[in-house]
Amino acid sequence: MPDTPPRGYASGRRRRDQVVSAAFAAFGTVGYRQTSMSQIAADCGVSRAGLAHHFPTKESLLEAVLDERDRRHSLRFFEGAPGPGRDGLDHFARLVALTRANATTPGIVSLYAALSAEATDPTHPAHSYFARRYKNSREHLALAVDDLRSRGLLRDSAVDSFRLAEEIIAIMDGLQIQWLYSPRTVDMAGRLRDRLSEIIRVELPPASPASSTAL
Structure with missing residues (x-):
């Protein structure tokens, strides 16, 4: 039987996916240069520091x-x-x-x-x-x-x-x-x-x- 991921890991993965989805929507409608990391953090309901935990730079989020x-x-x-x-x-x-x-x-x-x-x-x-x-x-x-x-x-x-x-x-x-x-x-x-x-x-x-x- 496969190991069950730790609860914190699963939660962190979900939050990371939420950030990527929000960035995908923002980049697709507003554009990459016009979208700020603060805006994406707000769209996801996370702090700027919380966003940086998953994506320390805008370039890493872009990838x-x-x-x-x-x-x-x-x-x-x-x-x-x-x-x-x-x-x-x-x-x-x-x-x-x-x-x-x-x-x-x-x-x-x-x-x-x-x-x-x-x-x-x-x-x-x-x-x-x-x-x-x-x-x-x-x-x-x-x-x-x-x-x-x-x-x-x-x-x-x-x-x-x-x-x-x-x-x-x-x-x-x-x-x-x-x-x-x-x-x-x-x-x-x-x-x-x-x-x-x-x-x-x-x-x-x-x-x-x-x-x-x-x-």
Whole structure:
């Protein structure tokens, strides 16, 4: 039988999760730079010292928020998925659904776009996060492309999997920036779907029902 976490540990974990959720909401609506640690502490009903116990710096809280963003996306869009290496079509469809959902959180999209550029500096607190995330994204997309190739579903069967993965990521990131400037005219999900449809020989399927359910 697994050990039961100490009561204080469980309480501390819940409070930490509350702080991350509050920061996620604040960063997504107000923006990272406009949100103060004091505001987040007030939103959670904790003291500034209590907040510092879990997150001594705003940068450490930022990293936790980025990880939480990925966790929520994973649960909402990829839980129960066959995986990119087993069903590339399904993976592409889920990416489109994820991109459509991003349009409902402009603050988080803006934060991500700004930080992904700033974090190219190896000393930036989010550098390791973005380096790891881009690496994983390239690998997953390359697996999806390889699966499509093995099933004869690529229009260009000789395409390099990793180069195409880099292109798809560039399209997604570029669309996000353009959307931030013109949210009423740039359809991120639609344009991504159009480009993916140019890559494959069959119609891209709709996302699974689970991926359209909000958390």
